Amino acid sequence: MRTRHSIILIALAALTLAGCGGDTTSSPTAPAAPASTPSSPAPAPAAPLDAKTVLAKLTAAKVGVTAGAVQDEDTDPNNLLGRPNGYLSRASADLPGGDLESEKYGIDRGLVIEVFPAAADVDRRSQYIQESLKSLPILGTEYHYRADGGKVLVRVSGKVKPSQAKKIEAAVAGL
Numbered sequence: 001m002r003t004r005h006s007i008i009l010i011a012l013a014a015l016t017l018a019g020c021g022g023d024t025t026s027s028p029t030a031p032a033a034p035a036s037t038p039s040s041p042a043p044a045p046a047a048p049l050d051a052k053t054v055l056a057k058l059t060a061a062k063v064g065v066t067a068g069a070v071q072d073e074d075t076d077p078n079n080l081l082g083r084p085n086g087y088l089s090r091a092s093a094d095l096p097g098g099d100l101e102s103e104k105y106g107i108d109r110g111l112v113i114e115v116f117p118a119a120a121d122v123d124r125r126s127q128y129i130q131e132s133l134k135s136l137p138i139l140g141t142e143y144h145y146r147a148d149g150g151k152v153l154v155r156v157s158g159k160v161k162p163s164q165a166k167k168i169e170a171a172v173a174g175l
Contacts, residue, residue, distance in 0.1 A: 049148040051091035051113040054175065058093070058111075058154075061171040064164060068093035069105060077105050080114075085121070087114040095168070097160040107142065111168065112155040119150030126153055145172040 055068045071090040073081050080086030094100060095110025102108035116122050126144045133139050141158030143165045154172045156165050 049115060049152050049175065051087075051089035051115050051152075054113045054115070054147065054152055054154065055091040055093060057175055058113075058168070058171050061174070063167040063171045064096045065093045065111060066095075067109075071105055075105055077103060085124075087116050087121075087125075089113075089115045095156065095160050096164055098157050099159055107155055107157050108140070108159065110157050110160055114153045114155070115148075116151050116153070119146075122146060122150055122153045129155070143169070145169050147172050147175040 052070045055065070055070065059065045059068055069075075069092055071077075071081060071092065076090055078086075078090075081090055082088070091113045092105045092107075092109065093111045098110030099108045106112075114122075114125065116125065126146075129142060130144070133141055143156040143158065143160075145154040145156070145168065146152060147154065152172075152175070154168065156168050160168075
């Protein structure tokens with residue numbers, strides 16, 4: 001019985017020693033280092049859009065935007081620029097089909113761009129406008145498109161033909 005017991009102990013010792021071999025390329029407690037690959041720096045996040053930049057991009061997209069203007073606190077027809085719950089920047093432009101005789105910088109001329117601090121602000125503004133227009137149909141209609149993570153609201157007058165509005169929609173989607 002001693003021989004059998006000795007054989008078992010020798011076998012266990014041999015297995016234990018085999019498990020502690022001198023393999024230095026990896027160990028069960030330290031994972032192998034990943035192969036190094038050349039890394040390129042992560043792209044810098046895009047700067048937030050402002051109304052002037054959006055206006056320039058829409059103009060460059062050749063979607064019919066003319067007479068673009070960036071509003072300031074003296075020319076903002078809604079008096080929301082820089083105010084609590086207002087927008088950070090605003091621009092307007094004429095579009096084919098818009099009423100060029102209407103109020104300067106107004107939506108009836110074709111296009112308005114409003115940039116807010118957060119997407120929730122755009123949602124609130126868009127909902128307010130759409131509900132107001134729905135309750136008073138005499139005021140007309142508007143198309144609303146969003147960009148820059150929802151922080152930019154591009155408003156297009158309902159006087160603009162749907163085919164023209166689709167061009168603006170496609171351009172805004174590409175911002």
